[in-house]
Amino acid sequence: MNKTRTSIVDIAHAAGVSKSTVSLVLQGSPLVNEKTREKVNALIGDLGYVYNRGAANLRQSKSKIIGIVVNDLTNSFFAELAVGMDMMVQSAGYVQFLAHSGESVDRQREVISSMRENGIAGLILSPARGTEASDIKPLADSGIPVVLVVRNVPGAKVSTLLSDNYVGAKAAIRHLISLGHSRIAFMGGFVDTAVFGERLRGYRDALAEANIPLNEKFVIHSAPSRAGGVAAVERMMVFAERPTSALCLNDAVAFGVCDGLRSSNIEPGKGFGIIGFDDVIEAKTAVPALTTVSVDPQGMGQRAAQLVLKQINAGQTDPESIVTSVRLVVRQSCGAPVKQLEELA
Amino acid sequence: MNKTRTSIVDIAHAAGVSKSTVSLVLQGSPLVNEKTREKVNALIGDLGYVYNRGAANLRQSKSKIIGIVVNDLTNSFFAELAVGMDMMVQSAGYVQFLAHSGESVDRQREVISSMRENGIAGLILSPARGTEASDIKPLADSGIPVVLVVRNVPGAKVSTLLSDNYVGAKAAIRHLISLGHSRIAFMGGFVDTAVFGERLRGYRDALAEANIPLNEKFVIHSAPSRAGGVAAVERMMVFAERPTSALCLNDAVAFGVCDGLRSSNIEPGKGFGIIGFDDVIEAKTAVPALTTVSVDPQGMGQRAAQLVLKQINAGQTDPESIVTSVRLVVRQSCGAPVKQLEELA
Known part of the structure; x- marks a missing residue:
């Protein structure tokens, strides 16, 4: 059983209205009369229509995806860091690609490239050992906001969030x-x-x-x-x-x-x-x-996510350097x- | 600085060829002569063109994204499980949305819904405590392959990978x-x-x-x-x-x-x-x-990813139940x- 995805056209057909009318209902427009709205909304539930954010992202050329690459998820520190990021990203209405580089610079390069192909709006990177500024340059050049967290990469002209x-x-x-x-x-x-x-x-x-x-x-x-x-x-x-x-x-x-x-x-x-x-x-x-x-670590993850979200929303990637305080x-x-x-x- | 993404049109323009020619080069077609191919490839590097997989996914209505939801990343077992999945997903040329539900059924519902909006091809779920079959039904009904891992959800008609x-x-x-x-x-x-x-x-x-x-x-x-x-x-x-x-x-x-x-x-x-x-x-x-x-745990994560990838490729979601053996x-x-x-x- 491999059903194809229910589309706006399917809803429109079933409701006997135009595709534009369904779109207006989805946008909550007041132009559609109450009865039609109810009918369309009922069909959306019945037919299992799911909003296609990939298509919306393409239309708006704006993605709601953050990339997160962490060097070692099996170390509790980084797992807790990822949990903090996850919390903030989700509550901002974004979703994250989250990958583990296992301290391999090659693997890190591959996952970042795959994330870029899939259209991320920003990237948070806890770099693998041996990461160099040249590994980060193509990303920074592309205008995608990048936040380095935990570990700095000397010479990389991107934002950093490090502890003291x-x-x-x-x-x-x-x-x-x-x-x-x-x-x-x-x-x-x-x-x-x-x-x-x-x-x-x-x-x-x-x-x-x-x-x-x-x-x-x-x-x-x-x-x-x-x-x-x-x-x-x-x-x-x-x-x-x-x-x-x-x-x-x-x-x-x-x-x-x-x-x-x-x-x-x-x-x-x-x-x-x-x-x-x-x-x-x-x-x-x-x-x-x-x-x-x-x-x-969780708080640090949250702050890193806040920083990248702020830069995405502001449409600017001027590097910021934040050092978070620590206490014994x-x-x-x-x-x-x-x-x-x-x-x- | 917020550059827009380099498109095929930009490459075609710079190379003085048609958009279709650039497409053919990207597909490795033998129809393009050597000189043109070299010129186009050089410009792809120089201008920083990145293949837009989001658009390709829409054209083919086929996503290269796996959703993974884990109940608790701060428990090493689940972090290692996630690392195993990550390994297998990446090496199959997919990328994963990976989220942490923190044992909250509400949060789990939100992240799955957000992942569906962003077009996942399949889902691996290590369910939060208290997950019910009704939480999984809409997914199963949509035809998206779902693999439950570690914890079973009685009555959910999806594949499971559990240990003995x-x-x-x-x-x-x-x-x-x-x-x-x-x-x-x-x-x-x-x-x-x-x-x-x-x-x-x-x-x-x-x-x-x-x-x-x-x-x-x-x-x-x-x-x-x-x-x-x-x-x-x-x-x-x-x-x-x-x-x-x-x-x-x-x-x-x-x-x-x-x-x-x-x-x-x-x-x-x-x-x-x-x-x-x-x-x-x-x-x-x-x-x-x-x-x-x-x-x-890492091996179990790998097997779960293999199972969901198999179902995606086969275009079928008939539930399979796998019990992995354990040893003292x-x-x-x-x-x-x-x-x-x-x-x-």
Whole structure:
């Protein structure tokens, strides 16, 4: 069974009126008399007519579709970001193409090109690692509003919505120092993302202002995932002099660090202080509850969608750069002052 | 800057050829001579022409868009499911509208209606709690192929792709019994989803076949989330006679149960046996690594996409019901035989 779509012509035929009359009814025009309107509306329900927005978009050369490309939906942070965008896009009467690039620049290029063929009005992109300005240029040149979210792409002349990574990392390190920590690691992440660079800079500067010398070994690179957190701890365990705490690139790494510590019989939050970055939903219910720099992923997704919608409505794509503020949420994962930690060790 | 889209007419004008010639070049026709072809192709690149698939879809009345509605993207299981669908949809040359219903039937209705207006060729739906057959009927009646995934909706005459929840739950309980457990709880979930019902039935039947009387108190309802797992443990802790192990509705609940046990100073996997359901990515790296019934969410997403694509291509929507097999993956979270647990307690 493969029915063809009910058209205005079918409705007009069944009602014994002209196609234009059906159009007027659909537009709520007062030119149609009450009786005809009722008859047409009843048939629209009975025959299952669905407004063809694709055709309307073409007539108006105006699409009601937003493209969203996210680098990794399996990381809760990005899933929550997508949920925030979804909420705002839908409530504005738009619908979204939403794709996952899996950190592949090639895949990202393919999905964006496919979205453009299908006529998006704007694009929100949380770029894959290694995205370059030249990947974004054709889009920007076409006049489609583009908002980069979470990760910046240097040289791309489009709007950006980023969180204040530098300030957040600095606040986290200052907190660890205030608890008496001086052997503080930075765990997770690779050098080729702007987010990593900014958070690392906050880490370095906060150590410097407290006159704590930087131990390069304590910057432990690993995948920005839960598995990466486990791997970072494994690496740390062979150090002769070990750190007593860590700022993690994100909450996923922080949860992995907790897992890794437990595998080494160190109790996270008691034998070792941990701070995450993001504040995903489970940071609150985890044991120990995670101290983290809150980025409010859903709120960030909503703001990104608002920005692209604003640009679509205004018909302009002059780049805007927004930096959203972050705040340190202190919970249990770096609870005890370091003196107590040393007594427990 | 808001440029209008480059059209075939613009290309034809710049090349000094007819619109039909440009069309022929786009279709790779051998009727156009080499020199003209090269000239037209160069201009297509220079002027940034993008094929208008919306218009092509209308001409062919055939869309290359799949609608996907998922009940909760913030649960890793559903995020991984979406990633699997995305993979298959993109590689088939389609693009997807992907929306999150947040378990709201109203929101689900709105996004599906918006997707239909924008012309989807098929729909994959992981239904929100409380979805009824009447919610799906208009879609099924319209001839658009619909695949329900993960959760069934009784009475909906559309295709389904479900995992073998009954067999999976039974295997999990048999494993706990083989380790010597007889006080086994079922944690997480609400009665109004089919998934809960099927897994609970597997739990009951496995206990019955081992002649272990069912203790109704041991079926502990809670949200199907990490927070729900914590809540279930809190409820369990006040029991006079407590279970020694639990099958959890899903991995998210199982991780929450681990968190809750730790809050009560019980070591998960040592002082209490835990089995999850789903096998999300982090089940493997968690500490203790989670014993779980593997559903292979990404693989399931891929199969759901294959099924809807098959139906679109075949132009038929005769409902098919597929049940995917599951397997118990034994890791550390219910490692020790119960005798050892009792000695530790």
